[in-house]
Amino acid sequence: MTESMEQTAEVTAGGARAGNRALSVMDRVREAILGGAVSAGERLNEVQLSKTLSVSRTPVRAALQALAGEGLLDYAPNRGFTVREFPLPAIVDAYDIRAALEGVAARFAAERGLPAKEREIIERALAAGDKLLERGAFEAGDLTIYRDINGDFHDALLAAAGNRMLSEMIRICHHVPVSSTRNIVVFEYHDVRRRHDDHHRIFEAVMAREPWRAEMLMREHVASIKTSLVGYLSERKTYPSGPQAADESL
Amino acid sequence: MTESMEQTAEVTAGGARAGNRALSVMDRVREAILGGAVSAGERLNEVQLSKTLSVSRTPVRAALQALAGEGLLDYAPNRGFTVREFPLPAIVDAYDIRAALEGVAARFAAERGLPAKEREIIERALAAGDKLLERGAFEAGDLTIYRDINGDFHDALLAAAGNRMLSEMIRICHHVPVSSTRNIVVFEYHDVRRRHDDHHRIFEAVMAREPWRAEMLMREHVASIKTSLVGYLSERKTYPSGPQAADESL
């Protein structure tokens, strides 16, 4: 064994846990974009990035290419990669697209039936939501908890749909940078209550094997988030920064 | 135009027309996959590919990464790229997904209105289709002609929708390898006639600014292709090779 020993003290501290460097570079750049550390339209310099992350240009290029595949970056020959711009209309559109896609997912799940595993996850998510909502009001941090519950519900249903292309497209919709002037929608208790009730009805439709009803309910469910977003934006034009519990991904 | 001149004697003969080699490698590998030259599940060896295409591994890797972004390849760390498998259910599902997405595109177009340019393209496509169909029967090659007409119609409507993410997702749906035992649907005259009539109705709905009707019509339009495919496959289990005019992309 040669023990080349990676003399890099690895200031990255990020862990760089698995596989190859390209993947960890990808994660870090993605977070930088989604977190708003680099602004839309900005050009990403390969050598600068490689110096910042203490790796060579090769894994950096690999990561950028992969991120372009996810739709987060644009590529132009001999000009490199730039952070893709997501104007507000495109962000709003993304909810419609996601609504259509998740609708199809719900239909597939209803057609194919829920596997035991996914059914358990969903029932647990529904029960947890019921428990969280039964007090009739929210405390600090409850919205973050519900965010996870919501995620479990949607993920399980998507898994039940059993289609990889669908999963990936929906994943892309979720990764649309909401950063444009920080469009964060703060959901109130009654918003969450309504959404949670949607979940119950969608689950019932899926269990009853009513594909088109499941699709319709899911479409409306996701589309209503768009409505909330649009309504929210038309009230206060720009929103500085979510106070505490704020999320847009319900 | 600079006439970049590519001094490459390049036995490849492919032309390698523009920009960088990675892009042309990408095109060639994509065609190899879509054309069935490499089979599903097959592992792509980087050095072998680079020797075949007379380039180094670097552009090969770039191309493979990009193709993975398009969903044509799978990637596993330290194992490289493999041709993604598209089992028949996934191919059928892709039509449902595409139906949902193109439905949204039609809705957007109806909401936003058709720009003059796209309107002209569509009207020309409709007129050309009318002319082609008015004889009441098809000759050899007519189906190929209609394939282009059909493409123009859908592309123009998609352009009118004005959403990049939507365009890219639909593009991915179109690139699903239909190769799995060559599932080619041969459309008859009356099939094309029905589809062309759909186009007229969709156009009318868009011009009348009736978004939901446009969406519904487009969904049905695309979904009916799936129905044709499924019906076709249930008749003859495997189909050797399309006789002459054969296409699945209407």
Place this chain on the structure above:
DNA sequence: GATTCTGGAAGTGTATACACATCAGCAAAA
């Protein structure tokens, strides 16, 4: 004979040098 260990081969991951394209700035000519 079955199991485990151990090279070694095959192939991917990374670094790096160099080729090439693009663009900005300056200079020279109209």
Place this chain on the structure above:
DNA sequence: TTTTGCTGATGTGTATACACTTCCAGAATC
């Protein structure tokens, strides 16, 4: 002053060497 062409700087594109991981075959051991 404007335009054109040169030239260097910056940064991407490609080739290639080497490091590392994985996997398989064959030997040693039980």
